[in-house]
Amino acid sequence: MPGTLTVSADVLRWAARRAMLSDAQLTLRFRQWPQWLSGESGPSLRQLEKLAKLCNTATGYFFLPQAPVLKLPIADFRSAQMLDDEEPSSALLDTLHACQNRQAWYKEQLLKEAAQPPPLVGCNRLEESALKSAAAIRRILNFTLSQQQECKGWEEALRRLVKAVEEAGVLVMINSVVNHNNRRKLDLQEFRAFSLCDKLAPLIFINGADSKAAQMFSIAHELAHISLGLSGISDSSADSLHERKTEEHCNRVAAEFLVPIKDIKNNYLPRAGLDANVAELGRLYKVSSLVILRRLFDAGFIDPKTLREKYRLEQERFQKLRKTGRGGDFYRSLIQRNSRRFTQTLVNSTMNEETLLRDALSLLGIKSLTTFDSLAVEFGADDGLLA
Template identity: 40%
Template sequence: MVIVRVRVEPDLLQWAVERAGWSEETIAQRVPHLEEWLAGSARPTLKQLERFAHATHAPLGLLFLPEPPEEPVPIPDMRTLGNRAITRPSVDLLETIYSCQSRQEWYRSYATTHGLPEVDFVGSADTSVTPERVAAQIRQMLNFELGDRSAFNSWDDARRKLIDRIEKIGVLVMVSGIVGTDTHRRLKPEEFRGFALVEPAAPLIFINGADTKAAQIFTMVHELAHVWLGESALSDAAMARPSDNDAELWCNRVAAEVLVPLAEIRTEYRGEPAITELERLARKYRVSTLVILKRLYDARFFLSWDDYQEHYDGELHRVIALKAGRGDSEGGDFYNSQPIRLSRQFARAVIADTFEGRTPYRDAYHLLGTKKHQTFQTLVEKIGAA
């Protein structure tokens, strides 16, 4: 039997493993012959190349190109700071954006068919409007004043109720820490924390659920501010370093003011940024201690940026250690997690349209991340959209 081997440009193989974010250890374990393929001393068989493409989530056809394709982030990338180079977007990030764009396109068509009104606050502000003014509008629309938050039992409860309130005013909210339903493909908060896909009929925000619950709340409001600006954006919602992007800086200020109004923190703060004081304020405002530190800096309770940075870095390491100790993960019950990953508003629309005969069941399964009819039916019962 003749074994047919195929020629693949070494740059394409290197592109695929870098795009997948593989470490040297992962490469050695999963593709032990890669070094030989790169050096040209051996060539993969077609079966080997198919397995390689599947493992790296690279379309097989692209591996036969003469050179690696350009894969820019398909929305404005606000993560760039100064001359810092942004690394090639991971396949996990790209697939997440593409999936959300596909769902947004479906929902836009659904909204048009059903005569749903456009969301009137989309693009209603620009960066010349004071963050305080827009923050007041957002808090009022969401019923998210400090008094309203006393009903929240925890950060997680605050996050869930905030999602519901944002969806109620017309914005789809999707929160996931994994790609699709694959729990082995965890999204990295260090690559991105969220993004906004903005258009009047179906504005959508996506939050990286692999981040801490409290940090997700800040990112959620940050992305909502992008909806107010009327601009799609990929964000890292950075609080620990200055931004040279006017829109990103403005959205950070709006989010901070929505969550912790500056006038209130100036009267509420009791002195030193000790852990007990940070946690007290975090519980009061239902935000992370990192947001509290940022607002203390904004209120000029720190002598310098370096002083703030030192406190922030120390608290960040503590928060990360606590999260690791709790074993936070994207696991758990599929039927509890999937409505949050999808957006309840979106899922209910798909289910209703399917039962009305407009959307084929096959398309509904794809949109909702299910493969079997029984899974679909159970999801319907869980969401309460039967």
């Protein structure tokens, strides 16, 4: 047909798959989608540009004879089942690249300041016990078990943990969408977290689509990765029984860090029953029931089947609570998504005319100068750039 382009069906399906769009969804947007796939017709240039934007895929890819193979830029520590799935989604890759850009900028700032490397990076070895590794991480973070127990609940403990990690020189970013685009959600089935290890500017990213109860374990798990000096993407949760040595080690370190096995064994009351123990131990150590279930398994009080069944029920309960909760504060979410430490450093650098405003807006993933000024005031500036 005149004015139409010939596009490989392989490339079309690849673009749709990585954008997690079904044939039905695309047919609603492009009535001739089935005909494009069959080769009976092709899109116009305008339609192709719209499709590229919808799939968050560069237009040039659609002129290839076959779909390209895009790989993760970091090690993949996900389970074998996860690895059997297709290549990483555009949402995951875009999130990874955004974090790498932020990390690169932040590292450059630290080099200018001749900052000392964070002691957490590479402080542990895979051959060491979970007990020793967890103790080293706690010591470096200066976040003791007694401080954790002093918190009002596990939500406060999570906030204090994130603060301690950032004060130790590790950026923590938590987000459930690509930058601030609520239409591009991160898929929890694809990944839970990743770490970008660097001797000077290590970074942890947590998939905010997970419940906050589960995020605490993910942070501890990624801390274990950083302590080994390893970058990588993970899908581990507190109920994971991993066949990979590195992931199982990080799971054990994370669990030991949050609740020492010795304490669990000393405080478990066999006659009280499982539910009562989970509730009481959670209150005692200020961690979620998900973490307690993992520790009860590690201590030999429950079997793998019970761990998975109870964990699934608790996870469903937390997700329901999340859906019924109120929306969060925009600026608090913005800071959490970009890391408080990173955001403050970037805002201060921009206000001091060391970083161009357009670069700052791009790194933060925002377009509004008013939003930037509000962040500046949040971090202590008397006035914003508009004043």
